Amino acid sequence: MRTTRLILSVASLFMLLLLAGTAGAAPMDGSERSVTVTDDSKKTVLIRGEPQRIVSLAPSNTEILYALGLDDRIVAVTERCDYPPATADKPKVGGFSTVNIEKVIAMEPDLIFAAPANTDEVIDRLRSLGMTVVILDPQTIDGVLHDIELTGRATGQEEQASTLIEELRTRIGTVAETAAGSPADRPSVAHIIWHDPLWVCGQGTFQNEVITIAGGTNAFGPVDGWSIVSLEEFITTNPDYILVSSGSGMDRDGYDAIYNYIITEPRLQRLDAVRNERVYVIDADIVSRGSPRIVDALEEVAGYLHPGTSGTVTPEAAGTVQSPGFGAITLIFALSAAVLLLQKR
Structure with missing residues (x-):
């Protein structure tokens, strides 16, 4: 009898811990998520949920998306999107300035990253069809960093964006310090x-x-x-x-x-x-x-001007995020083992 009561107590404790661990968690699909961003065209865009089907209409946008680890969510790119090499396997929706609207719609995207070169006609048409479109158009290196942060918020990859930006700023700072400390004239x-x-x-x-x-x-x-x-x-x-x-x-x-x-x-x-x-x-x-590779160009040029002294730090891929529920699974195994031991008594 005492063993049975102890087993029931352990089971109840397990349920309470499990409920406590999941009560405040966001849905796995991000369906309750909602974020508003202001894109580079100064348009305010509301993004509901966490985008799972993303179309990129510019090579620079595609490079940012891949750098944030979103390759599995990119469903189509343009024919001009050629980096990283994995883009070769993605469906194509036309050229950079010759986007095929029908092909974009066929991909059923829940978020599209566009650029001014896609033309106002194409962008306005996509929006009139109910598509969620964010325009990226960085004009400076700081603008690139801003768009990485913007893309991270739009896609739910804020942590990855923050890590990438920090790494890029470190590399930029290294080059700037090297240039400032060089005894040679500019x-x-x-x-x-x-x-x-x-x-x-x-x-x-x-x-x-x-x-x-x-x-x-x-x-x-x-x-x-x-x-x-x-x-x-x-x-x-x-x-x-x-x-x-x-x-x-x-x-x-x-x-x-x-x-x-x-x-x-x-x-x-x-x-x-x-x-x-x-x-x-x-x-x-x-x-x-x-794109993030503009910092590669910066380091390359610094290497020409100051041989052997430019920064060579390359951002590492963002670490894999541990999936929610991993701790709960571990707890299940631990409690199950406890119950089995009690039953043997």
């Missing part, structure tokens, strides 16, 4: 995205910010955005370093057209950067996209 740096005609970066671009934080001075800093300069103006400027874009759309069969032009054009052979072999190829996607 060299002039030109970044070219095309050579016929010569297109260079000016103020208000990611590339300008990368050059500046890395310890350089943009040779064409007074220029607004991306602009064409004459060959004569480029020669007169005579930058200490030249960065040329490669990557998607910039090379053909391993042939870096811009780099080849710079180092073979007779009129450029007297430039300091060419004579001192300081012409470097940098992946256009890494240095142009508003």
Whole structure:
């Protein structure tokens, strides 16, 4: 009799502990969750529940989503979304500026991350069909960090976003400290995205910010955005370093057209950067996209300007979050063992 009462007492205690542990827990599917965010178009967007079917309409958005560990929830991307390599296996919903609305709808998304280049017509159409659309359009490195935080809140990945932002800020700080502590003067740096005609970066671009934080001075800093300069103006400027874009759309069969032009054009052979072999190829996607990889570009450029001293810290993947209920399962086994021992008595 006493054994039976003890077993019942243990069972009751177990139920109380189990109820106490689950009473305040949010539903596993996040159905009770509701969050409001203000996207980069200044539009306030209400997101109900925790999105499980996400469509990304821009390469930079896709990179942020993957960096936050959301690959299992991404159901479609654009044809231009090529990083990380796992994007190759995702269904495609058209191009960056040629989104196929029918294909997007067919994916039944509960959240869409778009960009201005998708066009107002496409974005307005998706919203008119009841789709939840968040626009990301970072213009600076701080803007990238802000959009990582925004994406984390929109998807319920706040902790992962916070961890990623902290790691990126640490890496940025390391580069900035290295640049500040360098005894060398700030060299002039030109970044070219095309050579016929010569297109260079000016103020208000990611590339300008990368050059500046890395310890350089943009040779064409007074220029607004991306602009064409004459060959004569480029020669007169005579930058200490030249960065040329490669990557998607910039090379053909391993042939870096811009780099080849710079180092073979007779009129450029007297430039300091060419004579001192300081012409470097940098992946256009890494240095142009508003994604976490912009910090990779920052470290790469710092490595050119300050060889052997730039930060090389790479963010590690966010740790796996322990699923709710793990502690309860352990408790069940422990109490079951206690009951069996009592029964043997």
